[in-house]
Each structure stands twice: as C-alpha cells, then as structure tokens.
Amino acid sequence: MNELGLVSGYLEQGEAEPPQMGFRKMFRLALKTWPYMRPMLKHLLVIGAFGISGGLVGLVTVFVGTDLWTNKVLVGEKLQPFQATVLFVDDEYVTGDPQKLGKELAPSAGQGQSIEAGLTQHQRKTVRNRLIIWGIVGSVLTALIGMFAWYYTTWIWQRINQNLRVAMTERVESLSLKYHDNHRVGDAMFRVFQDSAQIVNLLQAGIISPLLTIYGLIIGLFFVAAFDPLFSLLLVLVGIPIGWLAVVTTPRIRQRSLANRQANSELTSRSQEVFSAMKIVKANHAEGRVWKRFDADSRRALNAAYFLRLDMVLVTLVVSLLGGGMVILTEFMMVNWVIEERETFLGALVATFIGFVVWNYGAFSIARVRVAGALYGVSGLLGIWMRMQDLFIALERAFFLLDMEPDVKDPANPVAFPTPINRVTWESVSFGYNANKRIFNSVNLESNAGSVTAVVGTTGSGKSTLMSMLLRIYDPDEGRVCVNGLDLRDMAIDDIRVNTAIVLQKNVLFADTVANNIKFGTPFADRTAIEDAARVACADDFIAQMAEGYDAELGERGGKLSAGQRQRLSIARAIVRNTPILILDEPTASLDARTEQQVLANLSEWGAGKVIFLITHRLSTIRNADQIAFLENGRIKELGQHDELMARDGGRYRAFVNAEIFGNAAGEDLE
Amino acid sequence: MQQVKTLSEVNNKSSILGEVFGRNRFDDRVDQKTDVTTVESLRIIGRCIKMLMSVKGLFCAKFLMQLGLVFPALLLPWIAKIVVDNAVLQRPVGGTEVVFPPFMNPILTLIEGKDPVGIMLSLTTIYFVMLITIGSRATSRGTSAGLLQGREASSQSENTISQGSSSGNGLWGIAEFMIHVRMTQTIANNLRTLLFDRLTRLPMTALDDQRIGDSIYRVLHDAPEAPEIAYQLTLGPFFAVLGVVINLYILEYSFGKVSPELVWIAWAAIPMAFLTTFPFSGALRRTNQNKRAAGSAMTNAMEESMSNVAAVQSLGAGKQEQKRFAEKSEESFLRERYNLGVLIAIISLASAVFGVAAIYVSIIISDRIIEGAMSPGDFAVLLGVYGGIAGSFSYFGILWIKLQDRIAAVRRVFFFLDFESEYDRLGGTSLERIEKGVQFKDVNFSYPGGHQALGNIDLELHVGELVALVGPTGAGKTSLAYLIPSLLTPTSGQILIDGHDIMDLDITSLRQQITYVFQEHVLLSESIRENLLFANPQASEVNILEALTSAGCMEFIDALDDGIDTVLGRSGDTLSVGQQQRLSIARGLVRKSSVLILDEPTAALDPATENQLVASLQAAASDRLVIVIAHRLSTIRSADRIVFLDEGKVREVGSHDTLMAKTDGAYREFVAMQSVK
The missing domain is CATH 3.40.50.300 (P-loop containing nucleotide triphosphate hydrolases)
Known part of the structure; x- marks a missing residue:
C-alpha cells in the first residue's frame, strides 16, 4: 500500500478486455433512466429554468460589473450611457463619445490628464459605492437562491435515486432463486447503493455539463472572436489533440473504472459473507484467515481506485499543460495589443454598454478571463468525459439488474386462485436447475383438501424443490402444477403466494420483535391472531417466558433463540396466514418428541379442510399422514398409507423406515 | 402496524427541532449513541492523528511537496500586478507607495529598465517555467481525481479515500497527488482491516445484537473518514497558519504604510471565523450521526431481505419488504438533507460575515487606488493576499465544521475498536492437545x-x-x-x-x-x-x-x-x-x-x-x-x-x-x- 506502484502497477494490470461501451450504448443507457426521472420532470424543469436564467443574468452582470470596476472605478474613465442609467447617476458621469472611450488615456490615468477628462475622485467613489450596493443586492439574492437551489436539487436527485433504488430492489427480490443461487448478496447491495447513485450525475455530468461546456465553448469562440478571431482559431487548434487523446485513452479508463467497481463490489460481498457467517468463523478459529482475505480484497479495491485515478490524472496533465500554455501565450499577445492600442475586432458594436472599443485594461481583464475559461473548458471537457465513462459503467451495472427478466412471470390475464380448493395436482412435472440435469421426470401427485401428504425420500431427492413449485418459486420445465385443475402459471404470483404458506427448512427470522416475525407475511394480522398461531405452534410457552413477551427483540437472524424455538416461530408464521395450502x-x-407430537396434533385439528404437505424424515411425523409419497431418483416410487406401504415386501419405504428403527444393519438393503 | 414503527422510532418526534437535531433511535442495538461531546471529539481527533505514525514516510513526503508549493504561489499575484501596472497600463515600476516584498527582488532585477513589451516577455518566460514544473495556471484548480458521486454518504466514501489532492499541477502536482492518495489509502486500509478484525472477534452475545448491514456500513463507509481527520488536522492547520503568517507579513511589509486598516481587518477575521461556526458544531455532529445511523439501517434492511430472499418470496412478503426498504432508503436521504440544511445555514452565516469584511476591504483598496496611493495592479495583489488570509481563516472555520461529519463517522468505528472483544483473552496458557x-x-x-x-x-x-x-x-x-x-x-x-x-x-x-x-x-x-x-x-x-x-x-x-x-x-x-x-x-x-x-x-x-x-x-x-x-x-x-x-x-x-x-x-x-x- 505504501508503494506508488508506477511500474509494477502498470505491469500487472490491464490485460482484461475493455468493456464494450459505444456512444449508442451510452445513449441507450441514458434513455433507460427516463422512467425514473419522469416523475420529477416538473422539478427538473423548474431548476433548469432557474439555472439558465441565472446563468444569463450572471454573465451580463459580470461583464458590466468588471468594466465598471476596472475601467471606471480603478482607472477613472467615464461611464457608458447604459451604465449611468443603472447606477442612477447624472450625465456628468457619461462619456461624450462612447465609441472612443476605452482608449487608455495616458500612462498616469486617474490624474485627469486625458483627451476627455475622466471621472473625478468623488465621482469614482460614487460609482464605486453604488456598484457595491448593487453587488450586495446581487450577492444576497444569489446566495438565497443558491442555498435554496442546493437543497432543492439535492432533494430532486435523491428522489430520482430513490426511484431507481426501489425499482432495483423490487426486481432483485422478484428474481427467481436461480438468479440468487448464482449471485452474491454483496454484489446486489453494491449495485443498488453505489452503482445506482450515478443516476444523479447523469443529467448533470452526462448531459448538462458537456452540453453547457460545448455551448460555453461556442459562445466563447464567438466572444473571443469579438476581441480577436485569432483566439478562436487557437481554441480549435488546441481542441484537436485533446480530442485525439480522449479517443485513445477512453477504453483504458473504462476498463479501469469497471475494475474499480468490481473490486469494491467484491469487497462488499466479502464483508457481507463474513459478517453473516461469523459463528462459523469463530468456531473454526478462522478470524486470522478471513482477516487476511479481507485485507487482500481491501488492498485490491484501493489499488484499483488508485490506478484508475492515476490514469485520469496523467491524461489531464497533458491536456492541462497544453491549455495552460495557451493561456499564457494569449495573455502575452493581449498585453502587446494593449500596448499597441489595437482596436478590438467588434468592440464598437457594444460600446453603448461596455467600453472595450480598443484593447485596454478592462478589455484585457475580461478577455483574459474568457479565453482562459474557454481553454480550461476544453480541457475540463476531457475530465468530464473520463468521469462519464465511470458513470456509464456504473449505470450499466445498475441496469444489468433491472434488465434481468424474472423466469417466473405473471400471465397477461391472470385467473383468480380458486376458492374453496378441492385438490392440488402435479401432472407429469419435469424440472432441472440446469437444462441438462433433470431433478424430476414426469412426477404425478394428487392431494385433496382435508388431507395431509407426507413427502419422504433420501436427502437431495428434490422434496423441497417439488414443493416450491406450488409457490411458483420455480416453474416446471414440462408438465403442470394445478389447483382445482387450473394451471398455476395462469395465476398471478402474488395471488398464489397469498394463498399458500410454507415453513422453510431453514428457519429464517429477522432482527425484529417476536410479533413482527410471526406476522412477517401478513402485516395486518392482529394480536389475537398472532397469539392463536403461536399456540398452535406450541410457541406461546417460551414466548410468555421472555421478559417482553411478544415484543421481545430476537437479535440478528433470530440469534437469541434456540433452533427449536426458531422452528416453532416459523410454524406460527405460516399458521397465522391461514391459507388453504x-x-x-x-x-x-429440531423439536423434541413431546413438542413434536403436540404441534402435529394441533396442526391436524387446525388444518381441517386445508391441503397440507409435510416433508420429513421423522417416523413419528410421517406415520400419521393420510398419504405418503416416497420420492427417489426424480420419481415418486411409492404412494400410499403407512401400513399399506409397510406391507410391501422389498418396498423402498419399508427399507427407509427400518433404517430409522433398527439402525445400520437393516438400513443396508437400501444401498 | 404499531410494531413496525418501533424499528425506526423517533423519540423526539414532538417537534421539528427534535426531529432534526434529536437523539434518534434507528436500527442499532449495540451502539445506540447518537451524540458526541466536544471532549470526545478531541479525543477521537487525537487517535486519528496517531494513525499517521504508520505512514511516516508518505506523510513527510506529502509535507515537503506541499511546502514546496507555498513560495512559488506567493509570486503569482505580484507577477500579475506587474503585468497589469507595468505592461498593460504601462506605468513605471515602483510608481506607488506600495513596496515589493523582498522575494520579488530577482524578478524586479530581471525586468529593470525594460520597456512594457520586454517586461511581458520576461514574465511570460517565467510563467512557462512555472507551468511545466509546478503547473501554475495549468488549470483553474489543483490536481485531484474525484469520481462523480451520489447524494448520500455511502456513495461518497470511495472518493474520500482515493481522490487525493494537490494545490499544484504539472509533474509536481502528480507526484504530490500520488503520495497523497497512497497516504490516505494506507491509513484507511489499516483502520478498516483493524475494525473488521475487531468485529469478527466480538463476543457471541454481542454478535447476536450486531446487525450485519451495520457492520458493513461501518467498515466500508465510516472508516474511510479517518485519514481526512488525521490529514486535515496536521498538515491543514500548518499550511493555513503558514499562509496567514506569510500573507500578514506581506500585508504589513508592502501595504502597512499605505493602508494599516487592512492589517487589522485581517487579524479580526480570526475570531470571526470561529465565532460564526463553532456554536453550530454540536447540531452538525448530531445530524451527521443520525444520517449515518439511518444509512446503516437502510443497509440492514437491504442485507436482511437479500440474504433471506427465499423466505421473502415464499411468504409472499415481497411487497412488504420493498416498502420497508423504500422507507429506510427515504429516511436515509431525508437525514442527509437535514444535515445539508444545517450545513447550508452555517455556510450562509459564515459567508455573510466574510462578505461584509470583503466589501469593507474593497472599499479601502479602491479608495487608495482612486487617491493614487495604490495602482490598479495592487488590487490583484491584495486580492491574492486577502484570498490567502481569508482562505486560511475560512479554512479554520470550515475545518471544524467539516470535521464534524468525519468525527461522527469515526466515532462509530472507534466504538467497536474499544468494545470488549475476545482479543482480551489472547496470551493465556496455550493448549497443545486436550488429553483428558x-x-x-x-x-x-x-x-x-x-x-x-x-x-x-x-x-x-x-x-x-x-x-x-x-x-x-x-x-x-x-x-x-x-x-x-x-x-x-x-x-x-x-x-x-x-x-x-x-x-x-x-x-x-x-x-x-x-x-x-x-x-x-x-x-x-x-x-x-x-x-x-x-x-x-x-x-x-x-x-x-x-x-x-x-x-x-x-x-x-x-x-x-x-x-x-x-x-x-x-x-x-x-x-x-x-x-x-x-x-x-x-x-x-x-x-x-x-x-x-x-x-x-x-x-x-x-x-x-x-x-x-x-x-x-x-x-x-x-x-x-x-x-x-x-x-x-x-x-x-x-x-x-x-x-x-x-x-x-x-x-x-x-x-x-x-x-x-x-x-x-x-x-x-x-x-x-x-x-x-
């Protein structure tokens, strides 16, 4: 980290392909942001109008003000008629011949030894005082408007960013688990927080700033041309190598910018993963090792940031030397013209307002600022261009999420989830996470209202996946899953999930109160419903023992509860939803036998008229089911009641049960 | 619905003041503090400065590079004065009561006896030399490479560590920029890896309460603020003081006789800078704490629902989770704006005070020029000198203000560095193997x-x-x-x-x-x-x-x-x-x-x-x-x-x-x- 890495850093970096990012793609990305900006259009227009009018007023004010301060107050020339009107001074102050004004009168100006007498000391002070009053009025106004605009624009951009962020999380959360299986949480977080933030710069840096700079440049070209056309030519000449440099360095900047964002995103992922697996880290005494990896990731991210910026600074160096050289050169020329008293190119045209007919101190002051501004503008454009690359790389990463179509989609005209339900069926369902690897092959299963179906099978036989199809977490590749004979794919996902409750194998709890965890899927459940559900799940005992009862906080990921307690809360969460499935x-x-029996008894009493599925290994649970589906190698091998299946000689279910009861020896016929 | 509210409950919701400045409760369970006293601030600053020990070499290099730019920068306003007075206005050198400071003597010797064109030629040569070496006038600003950032603290932390800065340009500016970036990066890396380590060694009982998103936020977005505290409170004040001293010296030496008021106005600016900004620092700190806590809460919400997306989807809680995230995110933006509001108020006040001083100074200077005691070119010089002084003073005023944000952030880092951890149990009897x-x-x-x-x-x-x-x-x-x-x-x-x-x-x-x-x-x-x-x-x-x-x-x-x-x-x-x-x-x-x-x-x-x-x-x-x-x-x-x-x-x-x-x-x-x- 201490080394500046000029050589080594350049050797080890930069083999990767630069990301594809043409003008057309940048344009497309910019268009995609429109839906998120659209709601704020009114405000954007208001602030835009503010900016443009303010800018114009400011430009004129600065011109007149500079002329007044330098030529009139400091040097002592007479005023232009327009200036006298604005300052409310009488005709004594006004020059007799605006067209001639502006010639430097004599080396010792201010002493009144001029062709036309200048302002007296008293008059100069009057002009100055009035100018200052105008200045105060102007700056107070500008400050007030500026402060307001600062807050206002912040608010506008935050809203736009909020729109994008919310849309992104919405999309990420609705993406199928297939996506989540293959992507890291930290990456999505980085995209939502960091990459999406760049939308606030799109208008400013991606559109307004470049346009404004270009506009300023064109105006500047004309303006300096008004002083002398040679300046315009110089500006154009400087622009050529700068443009060339931009073309040559852009791919490299993009590549480094992408590398920077990826490195930081990985750092976020790494931290998230370690912090959520802290127990494992501790138990494996791996603190030292995760630290080393974090340190390496952190350094990599910092190096990526460093080299991206170093590239930017080096490119800027060339440009700024060129621009700076021009500034100094033009200044030299201008001074010479002042000395020669050369006429400005178009100065006579504006003589009513400003006294720049010939090159003089005021003309020099203002032309110097303008020429420098235009030159800095050209080189600044390159800086904006480089930052724009980073901006579009970020937007691309943000829209990557938004462009991802969920696998499981709502139909155009969804049918309603049927009530009451009679039966749930899997009809020749085939499915695989990868196209070439099937988990199921034409599975058929039927379950009727008022019955409990136990799904049994070896670990990894796909029991959970089969059930998740009922929720449309996955859609079948072939065949259909139906409720009352209606294909689930014809129903809206939300509608299905509102009518189906699941207790997941991994008991997911949130860092919230007991009551809020129970009503997680049912925000409007009242306290009675929550308590009833807790009673069915046998959770009311231990909840009552906690100091704050239903308002007790559970800690991160429910860490303060035992596994059995967490399990019962998850059951209560499903029960409170009171769904037909x-x-x-x-x-x-994770429950002991007594609690298990109690929970199952409560459930069967509560579940009359509902379709209940149980995935389990525990015999005591299985035995009481109305039907048992034994799943093996992607098919339902056996289906029936416990006694029925146990009666089958050489039956798979029988072997399964025997392994549980008698241990090793009997289980061997499973192999 | 009442329960949902308790998560982001605001204790002082009774009034707008309480809402903005109050000690609000967000999502944190372990570290619930939202206030820092001035004494604590000073202690935090002290600890940050100590971190400089780990980057001694870079720090010294940065110091020397920055020092090297101070003196060339002093020449520029005087050269500009000569351009205006002696080239543009073609007045004789030394025509007014204003005395050139001694460091201008070599240049004065160079242009002695030359006509305006000759003077300009010499000055242009000097300009070119300075452009290539230290990049004077290469751009309107110095060297730094900030990327575009969002409207919220978490999207700004990457720039905070890596944007670097140098007041120069050209080769010098780049070298100083590199050193600066490496210095801040090293400090940030040291601190965030240290924090990461401490967080992984929290005792189990604390881990149950520590939110994952909060840990991420502290490591990635709070820790980066420390290098700036260390840097801003050492080199910053040094160069600000140096700037004041030199500019006051120039003022006294060159303009003291012509216009003694200018000198005392400059002195008066020191207490003014502090009086206007200091009283607000508490409010600013608190709004900063709130903004960061709200950012943490948002990270928590996002992290939690992303990590448990299977549960969210299967419980049909997607809409609810989106709403929760939207609320947290909105709250975080809102807190950012509250903070901005306070900052805007302070800056307005400070600029009003400085504006009055600036007007007064302009009146005095223009009076002298009108009377003929000074030349128009002196206006440029005085602008430069006053820019130096005002810059340094407003630096002190703004420094304290800007530090509040960083102190708020770094407090959140130090909180866990100081938290009881299993580190305290290292170094006991070592166990080779458990035999019995x-x-x-x-x-x-x-x-x-x-x-x-x-x-x-x-x-x-x-x-x-x-x-x-x-x-x-x-x-x-x-x-x-x-x-x-x-x-x-x-x-x-x-x-x-x-x-x-x-x-x-x-x-x-x-x-x-x-x-x-x-x-x-x-x-x-x-x-x-x-x-x-x-x-x-x-x-x-x-x-x-x-x-x-x-x-x-x-x-x-x-x-x-x-x-x-x-x-x-x-x-x-x-x-x-x-x-x-x-x-x-x-x-x-x-x-x-x-x-x-x-x-x-x-x-x-x-x-x-x-x-x-x-x-x-x-x-x-x-x-x-x-x-x-x-x-x-x-x-x-x-x-x-x-x-x-x-x-x-x-x-x-x-x-x-x-x-x-x-x-x-x-x-x-x-x-x-x-x-x-």
Missing part, C-alpha cells in the same frame, strides 16, 4:  | 437479558467418549455446548479443560482444539474444497476426501460436474438442505481436533445417511471427545453416555440401557414419546 418442510426436525 | 476432557464445576449461565439458561451444572466429559446431549427444546443443550469452546462464558462456576480453567487459556489454542458444527449450517460461497480448507488449511487431499466420505457427501459430489471444486452459490443454496448439512459436518470432521461438537447433525438426514454418519462418529470418538446434540433416537442410542437436560439442569446421565432401566426416568419417558407405534 400449507407446506411444512422438516417442521419438527 | 472437559469438566463443568457448578456452572451457571444467564443471557444478558437476565434469562437463566443453565443452572448448577456439574459434569465430566472424557476424551474417547461419544456423548449425547438430550432434552426438550429450550433445555439449554446448545448453551451448554457453546460454553466448551468459550463461545459463551459462564456467569458463575468454572469450566476446566484438562484441569486448566478455561478463562486462563489462550482462546486461539482452545478453539484450535475444539470443533463446533452448528445447527444452521452456513457454507461460504466458495468451492467445496475451500469450504473444508477454511476449517483446516493444512488438510491434505486425502483428509478432505476422508471427511467428505465419512459425512456421506461423496454420492452427491460425484454427481456434480466439478466435483469437490464446485463453487457453491450464495450461502450454499444450490445444494439441498440435507446436503449442506452433510458438508458442514464434513467441515467439522476435517479439523482433527480433540473435541468435536455437533449440534443436531442428523436432523435433516435420511435414515441411511444418518446411520452411516453415526458410525463415523463412533469411530471418531476413539481418540477424541465427541458431543452430539440430538433428538433422533437412532442417533442418541449409539452414544456411550447420554446427558439428559431439562430447564437448564442436568437431570440424568448414563448410557441408553442404564437410563432406560429406570422406571419413571425422564429419559425413558422421552424415548417412549418417540417410539410410540
């Missing part, structure tokens, strides 16, 4:  | 909330045994097991490992000898091999395959395209839960430690796999202590001894047969429940 995935694995 | 076993002597344990989990535990566990911890849910089995690797520490009583009190042992060596396989199996998003190497970096290929086979993983690993090099998805979601469980058991087995604790290892396994696993556990118990927490009879039965727990007490200890022999035994009843036919 209930799926319990290993609901009792 | 673990002994509990009248151990009690209560959670911080006061809930007693374990009471009067007396128990001896020996190496060579397979022990099953059995009991109803919530009986304290997991708490008891957590005590052994010191994931929790007893409230009273003693735990002896091979006769040593656990509190006297070096915690690293202790955990080295104890492996814990958790109920909630978290796998890392890496390859299967790396997941095992994570537990034991020294494991050979053979060890890894052995462990995987014992845990019954090979059958599904063989079906994977990349075998043990398959990279697991986010938190291992591409595997079924049962498969994940087996992998995390394999991760426990590969460690070869003297004590192996498995918390419900077989819950999600089918019977055949379970039997196979139990057999490997029995084999493993020959030379170590294996502790299994289980509900499944088939697992429990194979243990050498069974410890039956209920309501935090040990009820019965013995083998399956002995305990079953007891009529009325608690264990017997427990077993009966499960095997009802």
